[in-house]
Amino acid sequence: MQTSDVVPDPNSADVDIDVYGWVLEHRTVDVDAVAAGTGRDADEVRRSVARLRASRLLHVSPIDPSVAFAVAPDTAAEQLVAPLEAQIREQQREISGIREDLGRFLPHYLGRRSTGESLEVLESLEDVRGALNRASLNCTTEMLSSQPGGGSRVPEAMQEALRRDETMLQRGISIRTLYHHTARFNGPSQAYVAAASALGAQYRTAHELFGRLIAFDRELAFVPVSDGSWGAVVIREPSTVAYLCNIFDQTWDLASPFSAAAGQGLEEVAREIHETIIRLLAAGLKDEAIARRLGMSLRTARRHIADIMQELGAGSRFQAGVAAAARGLLDLEAEADGEPIQPS
Numbered sequence: 001m002q003t004s005d006v007v008p009d010p011n012s013a014d015v016d017i018d019v020y021g022w023v024l025e026h027r028t029v030d031v032d033a034v035a036a037g038t039g040r041d042a043d044e045v046r047r048s049v050a051r052l053r054a055s056r057l058l059h060v061s062p063i064d065p066s067v068a069f070a071v072a073p074d075t076a077a078e079q080l081v082a083p084l085e086a087q088i089r090e091q092q093r094e095i096s097g098i099r100e101d102l103g104r105f106l107p108h109y110l111g112r113r114s115t116g117e118s119l120e121v122l123e124s125l126e127d128v129r130g131a132l133n134r135a136s137l138n139c140t141t142e143m144l145s146s147q148p149g150g151g152s153r154v155p156e157a158m159q160e161a162l163r164r165d166e167t168m169l170q171r172g173i174s175i176r177t178l179y180h181h182t183a184r185f186n187g188p189s190q191a192y193v194a195a196a197s198a199l200g201a202q203y204r205t206a207h208e209l210f211g212r213l214i215a216f217d218r219e220l221a222f223v224p225v226s227d228g229s230w231g232a233v234v235i236r237e238p239s240t241v242a243y244l245c246n247i248f249d250q251t252w253d254l255a256s257p258f259s260a261a262a263g264q265g266l267e268e269v270a271r272e273i274h275e276t277i278i279r280l281l282a283a284g285l286k287d288e289a290i291a292r293r294l295g296m297s298l299r300t301a302r303r304h305i306a307d308i309m310q311e312l313g314a315g316s317r318f319q320a321g322v323a324a325a326a327r328g329l330l331d332l333e334a335e336a337d338g339e340p341i342q343p344s
Contacts, residue, residue, distance in 0.1 A: 003203055012048065015040055020047040024070035024106040029060060056080055118236065125230040129160065132222065134216065137160055138162045139216045143201055144248045146213040158192050165196050175201040178209055178248070180275055193258050204255035207272040210247050218245045277304050278312075278324045284303060307316045 018038040023029060026037065035042045049068075052058040054077035056089050066257035069189075122128045136143070143165075165175055175196070183189040183205060193203045215221040221241045225231040235241055273294060280290045291301035314320035 012051065013295060014026055015044050015048045016051055019045060020052055020070055023052075023058060023068050027069060028066055029058065029068040030066045041116060047179075114309075120234040120236075121225065121231065122234060123225075123229070123231045128222070128230065128232045131234060133164060133230070135214075135216045135220055135222075136168055137158070139173055141217050142174045143176075144213070144215040144218075144245060145175070146209055146211065146248060146251070147177060147179055147183075148209045149180065149183075152306065156225050158188055162192055162195060165201060166199055169196070169199040169201060176248075176252060177203050178202065178251060179203065179205045179258065180294060180296070181205045181207050181256075182294060182300075184259065204252060205249060206255040207276045209223035210251060213244055215241060215245055215248065221245075273304070276309055277301070278320070281305065281308065282324055289303060321339050 015038075018040060019034055022034050022037050026033070028034070031042050031045050031049075034040070034045045035047075036043070040048075050057065055077045056074065057071050059069045059070075059071050063326065087191075097147065122131055169175060177195060179189065183193075193201075197203060212224050213221060218241060219236070219238070221235040221244050222232045223244070225233055235244070276294060277290060282292060285293070287302050288298060290305070291298045294301065296304075309315075309320055312320050312323040316325050
């Protein structure tokens with residue numbers, strides 16, 4: 001039975017209601033009687049009776065075809081719906097069977113983690129450090145690292161990283177690391193870079209970084225989990241790792257060689273930080289977001305912001321943006337806020 005056979009044409013709905021009501025009262029489908037009683041054309045009555053019977057709303061007596069009974073709509077609906085529900089139940093059984101049959105392969109698919117083909121989430125700091133140490137031991141050519149945060153790295157973790165890096169450098173592994181410019185003003189970072197640079201590692205800084213990353217041999221990458229904890233995601237998928245390494249290379253090419261605050265390039269670094277803060281202020285970023293973007297403490301960021309507001313003679317961020325634009329200090333487009341793995 002087609003849907004069009006069951007559902008009346010909207011143009012015939014009034015006719016069907018009249019005929020249904022007549023049969024309900026008089027229990028007959030005699031065409032002439034129904035036509036006379038409803039004021040409808042005989043042909044309209046015949047077509048309506050056919051539709052009502054197809055919809056199970058009329059039941060004609062098998063003994064006397066002129067005698068008919070109007071069926072309750074919910075009863076008629078049950079008669080039409082029953083076979084459809086049976087089909088649905090059968091399809092649900094088939095769906096369950098398919099899922100059960102194919103579900104047997106799921107453990108093997110998830111087991112790719114043990115064969116090094118999928119993502120792996122490390123939730124604890126101890127797991128992250130252990131995985132980084134194993135990756136360092138297995139590294140054969142190169143380690144790339146982006147470490148946002150300026151002076152926020154834990155000294156104990158930096159000592160562990162220095163021991164790990166020293167072992168790699170002695171094996172001829174190339175090491176390149178990116179820091180925020182603010183790392184130049186941090187004593188532990190300066191000491192770490194000086195010690196590792198003497199062994200052959202390379203360090204550069206930028207006013208902004210894309211986030212935290214450690215990559216080995218362009219085959220294995222560690223990135224932070226999104227919840228801000230000390231966990232990490234280990235990535236082995238080749239295209240994704242290659243993409244991350246390309247981002248590192250682009251940032252590296254634009255970065256400046258690391259030097260202590262008292263060394264050469266301090267004025268250039270200070271200028272870049274100053275300009276970046278102005279641009280981020282004009283973009284509407286909050287103090288916390290600016291501090292995070294530049295790898296500095298919130299207190300330091302607010303001190304810079306206060307100095308800039310005073311320099312521009314601005315009483316609000318909007319006024320600062322207008323003043324900066326008027327002075328030609330907003331040549332770069334403002335970017336949206338982003339989030340910077342934990343201790344290397």
